[in-house]
Amino acid sequence: MKLDYELLTDLYQLTMAQGYWECGQRDVAACFHMYFRDYPFKGGFAVACGMAQLAEIVETFAFSDDDLAYLSSLDAPGGGPLFKPAFLEHLRTFRLSVDVDAVPEGTVVFPHEPIVRVTGPIADCQLIETALLNCVNFQTLIATKAARVCLAAQSPVAEFGLRRAQGAAGGVWASRAAVVGGCASTSNVLAGKLFGLPVSGTHAHSWVMSFPDELAAFRAYARAFPNNCVLLVDTYDVEQGIRNAIEVGLEMRARGERLAGIRIDSGDLAWLAKTARRMLDEAGLADCGIVLSNDLDEHTIQSIRDEGAKVDSWGVGTKLACAYDQPTLGGVYKLSATRGPADAAWTDRLKISESAAKLTTPGVLDVRRYFYGDGERLAGDMVFDVNAGARCETIVDPADDLRQKNLSGLRFETLLKPLARKGETVLAPALRDALAARERTQAGLSTLDESQKRMLNPHTYPVGLEYGLFERRRDLVVRLRGIA
Amino acid sequence: MKLDYELLTDLYQLTMAQGYWECGQRDVAACFHMYFRDYPFKGGFAVACGMAQLAEIVETFAFSDDDLAYLSSLDAPGGGPLFKPAFLEHLRTFRLSVDVDAVPEGTVVFPHEPIVRVTGPIADCQLIETALLNCVNFQTLIATKAARVCLAAQSPVAEFGLRRAQGAAGGVWASRAAVVGGCASTSNVLAGKLFGLPVSGTHAHSWVMSFPDELAAFRAYARAFPNNCVLLVDTYDVEQGIRNAIEVGLEMRARGERLAGIRIDSGDLAWLAKTARRMLDEAGLADCGIVLSNDLDEHTIQSIRDEGAKVDSWGVGTKLACAYDQPTLGGVYKLSATRGPADAAWTDRLKISESAAKLTTPGVLDVRRYFYGDGERLAGDMVFDVNAGARCETIVDPADDLRQKNLSGLRFETLLKPLARKGETVLAPALRDALAARERTQAGLSTLDESQKRMLNPHTYPVGLEYGLFERRRDLVVRLRGIA
Numbered sequence: 001m002k003l004d005y006e007l008l009t010d011l012y013q014l015t016m017a018q019g020y021w022e023c024g025q026r027d028v029a030a031c032f033h034m035y036f037r038d039y040p041f042k043g044g045f046a047v048a049c050g051m052a053q054l055a056e057i058v059e060t061f062a063f064s065d066d067d068l069a070y071l072s073s074l075d076a077p078g079g080g081p082l083f084k085p086a087f088l089e090h091l092r093t094f095r096l097s098v099d100v101d102a103v104p105e106g107t108v109v110f111p112h113e114p115i116v117r118v119t120g121p122i123a124d125c126q127l128i129e130t131a132l133l134n135c136v137n138f139q140t141l142i143a144t145k146a147a148r149v150c151l152a153a154q155s156p157v158a159e160f161g162l163r164r165a166q167g168a169a170g171g172v173w174a175s176r177a178a179v180v181g182g183c184a185s186t187s188n189v190l191a192g193k194l195f196g197l198p199v200s201g202t203h204a205h206s207w208v209m210s211f212p213d214e215l216a217a218f219r220a221y222a223r224a225f226p227n228n229c230v231l232l233v234d235t236y237d238v239e240q241g242i243r244n245a246i247e248v249g250l251e252m253r254a255r256g257e258r259l260a261g262i263r264i265d266s267g268d269l270a271w272l273a274k275t276a277r278r279m280l281d282e283a284g285l286a287d288c289g290i291v292l293s294n295d296l297d298e299h300t301i302q303s304i305r306d307e308g309a310k311v312d313s314w315g316v317g318t319k320l321a322c323a324y325d326q327p328t329l330g331g332v333y334k335l336s337a338t339r340g341p342a343d344a345a346w347t348d349r350l351k352i353s354e355s356a357a358k359l360t361t362p363g364v365l366d367v368r369r370y371f372y373g374d375g376e377r378l379a380g381d382m383v384f385d386v387n388a389g390a391r392c393e394t395i396v397d398p399a400d401d402l403r404q405k406n407l408s409g410l411r412f413e414t415l416l417k418p419l420a421r422k423g424e425t426v427l428a429p430a431l432r433d434a435l436a437a438r439e440r441t442q443a444g445l446s447t448l449d450e451s452q453k454r455m456l457n458p459h460t461y462p463v464g465l466e467y468g469l470f471e472r473r474r475d476l477v478v479r480l481r482g483i484a
Numbered sequence: 485m486k487l488d489y490e491l492l493t494d495l496y497q498l499t500m501a502q503g504y505w506e507c508g509q510r511d512v513a514a515c516f517h518m519y520f521r522d523y524p525f526k527g528g529f530a531v532a533c534g535m536a537q538l539a540e541i542v543e544t545f546a547f548s549d550d551d552l553a554y555l556s557s558l559d560a561p562g563g564g565p566l567f568k569p570a571f572l573e574h575l576r577t578f579r580l581s582v583d584v585d586a587v588p589e590g591t592v593v594f595p596h597e598p599i600v601r602v603t604g605p606i607a608d609c610q611l612i613e614t615a616l617l618n619c620v621n622f623q624t625l626i627a628t629k630a631a632r633v634c635l636a637a638q639s640p641v642a643e644f645g646l647r648r649a650q651g652a653a654g655g656v657w658a659s660r661a662a663v664v665g666g667c668a669s670t671s672n673v674l675a676g677k678l679f680g681l682p683v684s685g686t687h688a689h690s691w692v693m694s695f696p697d698e699l700a701a702f703r704a705y706a707r708a709f710p711n712n713c714v715l716l717v718d719t720y721d722v723e724q725g726i727r728n729a730i731e732v733g734l735e736m737r738a739r740g741e742r743l744a745g746i747r748i749d750s751g752d753l754a755w756l757a758k759t760a761r762r763m764l765d766e767a768g769l770a771d772c773g774i775v776l777s778n779d780l781d782e783h784t785i786q787s788i789r790d791e792g793a794k795v796d797s798w799g800v801g802t803k804l805a806c807a808y809d810q811p812t813l814g815g816v817y818k819l820s821a822t823r824g825p826a827d828a829a830w831t832d833r834l835k836i837s838e839s840a841a842k843l844t845t846p847g848v849l850d851v852r853r854y855f856y857g858d859g860e861r862l863a864g865d866m867v868f869d870v871n872a873g874a875r876c877e878t879i880v881d882p883a884d885d886l887r888q889k890n891l892s893g894l895r896f897e898t899l900l901k902p903l904a905r906k907g908e909t910v911l912a913p914a915l916r917d918a919l920a921a922r923e924r925t926q927a928g929l930s931t932l933d934e935s936q937k938r939m940l941n942p943h944t945y946p947v948g949l950e951y952g953l954f955e956r957r958r959d960l961v962v963r964l965r966g967i968a
Contacts, residue, residue, distance in 0.1 A: 003487070003652045003674070010644055010671035012685030019691070019708040028694060053652075070677040077684070078711030078744065122694055133647035134655055160494055163617035164812040167658065168487045168537075170651030171618055187494040190487070193554040200561070201496030206819040207503070209833045210512060210606055224503040227562030236836050236964055260562065266837060318812050327811035328648040328802050335690040349693045352720050354751055480720055 005057040007067055009130040014071065017123035018087045027341040030122035031364045032129070033114035034136055036331040037357060040144050044458030045448060046329075047147045047441050048107045048115050049177045050139035052195075052432040055425045057131045058100060063091045096423035098124045101366070101416035102136075104431050105180055106143075106440030108448065109415075110463045112398050113367045113383050115140070115331070117416055122338065124423075129333045138170065139177040141329040142320070145298075146181025147441060149316055151453055152298040154305070156313040158200045160187035160293075161321020174321045180437040183320075184313070195434050202263050202291065202315075208235040218248040222259070226252065230261040230291055233276075238267055242276050246283040253285075261289035261312060269294065273309035291315060297324065298455055334360040346387065350476050357399040362476055363388070363469060367415040370407040371447070378447050380407050381415075384466035395464025398473075405462045487653060489541040491551055493614040498555065501607035502571045511825040514606035515848045516613070517598035518620055520815040521841060524628050528942025529932060530813075531631045531925050532591045532599050533661045534623035536679075536916040539909045541615045542584060547575045580907035582608045585850075585900035588915050589664055590627075590924030592932065593899075594947045596882050597851045597867050599624070599815070601900055606822065608907075613817045622654065623661040625813040626804070629782075630665025631925060633800055635937055636782040638789070640797040642684045644671035644777075645805020658805045664921040667804075668797070679918050686747050686775065686799075692719040702732040706743070710736065714745040714775055717760075722751055726760050730767040737769075745773035745796060753778065757793035775799060781808065782939055818844040830871065834960050841883040846960055847872070847953060851899040854891040855931070862931050864891050864946035865899075869953050879948025882957075889946045 020026050040046055063071075068091060074082040098120030109115055116136060118125045150157050159178035165171030175191035185198040192199035203221055211217035214236060222229050231248065233241030242262060249259030262280070264272050269292045280288050289312030292304065297319040304311065318324060337346040348362030363385035370379040370393075382395045393410075397403035419427050430436050451459035465473065504510050524530055547555075552575060558566040582604030593599055600620060602609045634641050643662035649655030659675035669684040670676060676683035687705055695701035698720060706713050715732065717725030726746060733743030746764070748756050753776050764772050773796030776788065781803040788795065802808060821830040832846030847869035854863040854877075866879045877894075881887035903911045914920050935943035949957065 003656065005652070007674040007677055008646070008652055008655070009673055010646060010685055011673050011676070011683045012671065012687050014673065015685060015709065015712070016687050016691050019687070019705060020694075022708050023704045025694060025704075030690070030694065032690070067677070071673075074676075074683065076709070076711040078713075078742065080711050082712065122690070126688070126690060130647050131652070134649055134652060137648060138650050138654075162492070162494060163614050163817075164621060164814065165618055165654075166622050166650030166806060166811065167654030167656070168489070168492055168615070168618060170622075170649075170654030171492070172487065173651050187496065189493055189495050189498065189555075190491040192495075192558075193491055193551070199495045199558065201494055201499060203496055203500050203503070204610070205835050206514070206516070206606075206610060207500050209819045209835060210504075210509060210514065210822055220507045220509075221503060224506050225499065225560070227560035227564050228499070228566065229562075258562065266842075318814070322650060322806075322811040324811055327650065327806040327808055330648065330802070333647075335693045338694055351689050351693060358750075 004067065005131050006061050006063050008134070009127060013126045013129060015082065017127055018083060020123045021087055021090060026121060026123060028122045029120060029339040030125045030335055031117065031119045031337040031346065032125045032333050032335055033365055034116040034132060034331055034333045035112060035114050036329050037111050038330065039111055040141055040329055041148060041326055043148060044452035044454065044461065046109050046140055047143040047181050048103045048109045048140050049105050049143035049180045049437070050136035051102045051105045051419060051427070053135040053139065053173060054100070054102065054132055055419060055427045055432060057128060057135065058096060058420045058423065058425050061096050061128065063094060068092060096124050096128065097121060098128065098420060098423055100420040102419045103415045104417055104437070104440060106437035106444065107415065108444035110381060110461050113381050113463050114365050114416065117365065119364065133331060133333050135173065137329040137331040139173055140331070141323045142174045142177035143181035143441070145320055145323045146178040146183050147445065148298040148455065149301065149320055150182030152301040152455065153314050155311060156184035158185045158187060158313060158315045159183045159320055160315050161317035162188045164318040165321040171321065176434050178320055179434050180441060182438060182441055197434055202230040203232055205232060205235045208232065214241060215244045215247065218244055222248050222252050226257040229259055230263055231259070232263045232265060234264055234266045238264060238272055239275070242279050246280065246285060249285045249288055250283065259285060259288045261291050263291040263293060265294045270304040270307040270309045273304065273311055277310055289313065293317070295319060302455060336360060336362050337364055348472065348476055350473065350480055352477060352480055359477065361398065361465060361469065361473055368412040369415055370410040370412045372410065375411060376447060377449065378461065379410050380405050380462035382407060382464060382466050383469065385469050388468060390466045391468035394467045395462065396467060396470040397464050401470065405464065488551065489615050490545050490547050492618070493611060497610045497613060499566065501611055502567060504607045505571055505574060510605060510607060512606045513604060513823040514609045514819055515601065515603045515821040515830065516609045516817050516819055517849055518600040518616060518815055518817045519596060519598050520813050521595050522814065523595055524625055524813055525632060525810055527628070527632060528936035528938065528945065530593050530624055531627040531665050532587045532593045532624050533589050533627035533664045533921070534620035535586045535589045535903060535911070537619040537623065537657060538584070538586065538616055539903060539911045539916060541612060541619065542580060542904045542907065542909050545580050545612065547578060552576060580608050580612065581605060582612065582904060582907055584904040586903045587899045588901055588924060590921035590928065591899065592928035594865060594945050597865050597947050598849050598900065601849065603848065617815060617817050619657065621813040621815040623657055624815070625807045626658045626661035627665035627925070629804055629807045630662040630667050631929060632782040632939065633785065633804055634666030636785040636939065637798050639795060640668035642669045642671060642797060642799045643667045643804055644799050645801035646672045648802040649805040655805060660918050662804055663918050664925060666922060666925055681918055686714040687716055689716065689719045692716065698725060699728045699731065702728055706732050706736050710741040713743055714747055715743070716747045716749060718748055718750045722748060722756055723759065726763050730764065730769060733769045733772055734767065743769060743772045745775050747775040747777060749778045754788040754791040754793045757788065757795055761794055773797065777801065779803060786939060820844060820846050821848055832956065832960055834957065834964055836961060836964055843961065845882065845949060845953065845957055852896040853899055854894040854896045856894065859895060860931060861933065862945065863894050864889050864948070866891060866948060866950050867953065868950035872952060874950050875952035878951045879946065880951060880954040881948050885954065889948065
């Protein structure tokens with residue numbers, strides 16, 4: 001199936017676009033930011049991902065005759081066509097003219113800071129909102145989950161969750177995000193082909209079941225794959241399966257080949273891994289690795305390692321590919337400033353909510369990341385208005401103004417990088433490459449303190465508004481409450 | 485992006501296919517069944533979905549030159565090419581020759597009964613396994629969630645979870661599955677176009693924020709959409725927003741138009757809905773409906789209704805589109821029988837596990853659904869071997885052999901219907917249509933007892949193995965434990 005990103009949107013984005021077009025707002029420029037409010041998985045960081053697909057969305061965004069025929073067929077609930085013919089004609093030649101800035105994939109990011117900024121005509125900004133949120137929310141979630149799993153595993157992790165992933169493209173981009181987050185490989189062949197990811201796999205229980213007995217199945221597999229032989233030992237009885245694998249491993253050795261590993265996919269994995277290691281070592285197959293799989297996540301992996309099992313690699317499926325314990329990031333995309341055609345400057349915009357944590361931040365924003373020393377350890381992130389600059393280098397927690405931190409004198413870098421200008425993508429190839437993003441993830445995680453990478457109750461990283469921006473936002477709340 | 489289903493698979497399916505091809509197993513016929521083991525969402529039923537995409541998978545399955553070039557580029561971990569040139573040549577002209585039987589979309593289904601059956605050459609059966617599981621698992625999950633949400637809501641539910649869905653295609657098929665499960669409409673325009681689903685939407689907070697004040701924003705929207713005017717009232721302050729909406733609603737009435745509704749997207753929804761209803765009624769706008777949204781699911785909706793709020797329709801996003809509280813179904817696809825080229829009959833195959841609940845069932849299976857009376861109420865489902873038939877009409881719970889039920893004398897129908905024969909789909913257009921599937925869902929749910937539709941601790945529906953099949957399975961376990 002082919003996915004047309006121009007229609008991969010909520011209907012209201014198109015009706016609002018018609019509304020803006022009709023009521024003279026079409027030339028109003030807008031600035032939107034995408035950010036999330038809560039640490040995913042109760043962890044201490046997130047890994048940004050989704051920017052390669054976002055570039056693809058921007059590049060392919062155009063309405064076909066087919067799209068327009070479909071839109072013209074829609075009726076308003078109260079009768080009459082939903083879209084006006086003149087608006088559909090406008091869409092026929094419509095091209096995005098947004099500027100998009102985003103953190104590179106693999107950047108370690110935190111709540112309340114912009115990950116993506118979109119500026120341009122307000123309708124353009126909204127027409128890509130849904131697809132942008134869909135890809136950045138989901139892929140950031142999966143890259144983060146993968147990073148957590150890989151931190152726990154310490155040895156290579158293969159992602160193989162496609163069969164439990166949420167839909168086909170969900171699976172394909174999930175596999176890519178898993179590699180960005182740190183996975184060594186994926187079982188997903190299409191993702192391997194599309195994104196140049198390492199692919200890997202062993203065999204299924206059905207292979208064993210289709211032969212008269214397990215030993216015959218193992219022998220046939222070893223003959224077929226002498227350079228890639230990992231035997232799944234739990235179809236009938238794990239210990240007997242290990243004995244059969246050892247028999248085949250010794251036969252392979254006699255032929256000058258090597259049994260690369262055995263995989264255990266059920267039962268008490270920690271206990272079985274230790275048993276298997278002992279049996280393999282006693283048989284002289286110390287070079288045969290142990291692969292574990294079956295409903296693993298960062299917590300079960302940590303527990304298995306804590307029990308002293310020596311595991312050479314891990315297969316992680318369901319709980320990674322759909323981020324089982326928290327299947328959405330909840331990132332939002334909020335209007336923060338507008339500028340009319342005659343305006344010299346941007347006007348702040350704010351959505352007020354009942355809680356300080358859900359209040360939006362006005363302005364055209366970017367993030368300064370401060371480092372201790374020569375860049376080896378993160379100190380704090382400052383959200384600032386690019387037009388106002390940083391008046392002082394004190395940051396204020398947007399959800400709790402008693403939490404402040406002075407970052408003056410520290411080295412910093414600015415996080416948002418150009419992804420598109422006037423609707424044309426300018427993202428360098430190196431910023432689309434999943435394996436380069438994986439290196440960025442590793443480098444970024446190494447700048448976090450161990451306390452921020454803890455699985456349980458990690459240390460909260462300081463992210464705040466630049467002091468002047470904090471004050472501007474406070475004043476705007478007071479003013480808007482008055483005019484609502 | 486275009487999704488090629490032939491590579492939408494785990495690598496091991498392709499390596500195993502090469503293994504079967506090489507070691508003379510290629511002419512072995514196999515029978516696989518897809519089923520799930522646990523009720524999703526701790527509920528009392530599931531709604532089958534995903535068969536329309538499964539038909540698309542079967543229809544488009546062919547390896548392109550591009551695919552083969554990619555596969556030939558892969559190396560085995562131990563060195564040398566992973567795939568042999570002769571096998572890749574075999575794939576070049578490969579066409580599926582499987583028979584697929586499946587329950588129609590919208591069928592109410594239960595744990596431990598086959599939803600899809602695939603028979604054919606063993607490699608063919610495995611090459612579609614991953615894509616089949618991906619689509620049937622996910623869509624059945626979402627259709628089931630939607631059915632639960634709609635049972636709780638009682639008034640129309642619009643699905644609008646695309647921005648939080650897991651990937652683009654995840655979002656598109658999720659929207660379709662949500663409609664199959666009972667949703668009145670979706671906000672997802674691409675899903676609307678692809679599958680002929682009703683689409684709907686209101687406007688966003690950004691519409692309001694882009695105008696000088698809320699009243700100006702509401703007036704502009706009412707002018708732009710006199711036949712489709714639902715105003716979002718919680719950008720700044722909900723009660724003031726309702727007052728502004730009332731002012732615009734009265735202006736519309738004076739022009740002979742109608743304010744269709746207001747939408748509340750934050751705060752205490754039950755309290756605000758009751759307040760809004762009172763304010764609208766007092767203003768003479770009794771015909772203005774109330775739409776609620778914001779992190780809703782079946783439980784919050786039920787609680788809001790229990791408090792007496794009168795809600796005309798609901799927008800349900802995140803928690804529906806990714807099935808937040810249980811983001812995978814966990815359905816499996818298990819080999820149950822093989823037949824060699826010289827065999828007259830099928831040989832039973834079984835995967836043994838440590839628990840009775842995870843044991844597979846051998847044979848070539850189908851399901852008889854028994855009804856009380858003339859079909860108005862379900863009595864129980866029998867899993868039986870189509871070649872052995874039903875020796876007696878007593879069913880045995882596969883996970884607990886003390887639970888048995890005699891269904892003799894009751895009317896029954898058989899659930900699996902042909903979807904493909906020798907790789908050619910035979911699925912009637914009526915069985916691909918999402919709106920027809922939604923009717924099947926409604927009809928199916930009406931045959932369930934209220935106790936089976938309860939949200940909390942529902943009654944368990946009797947599904948069991950035909951008595952002779954139960955005995956065959958038990959004997960096979962004993963035998964396989966011996967030869968493993």
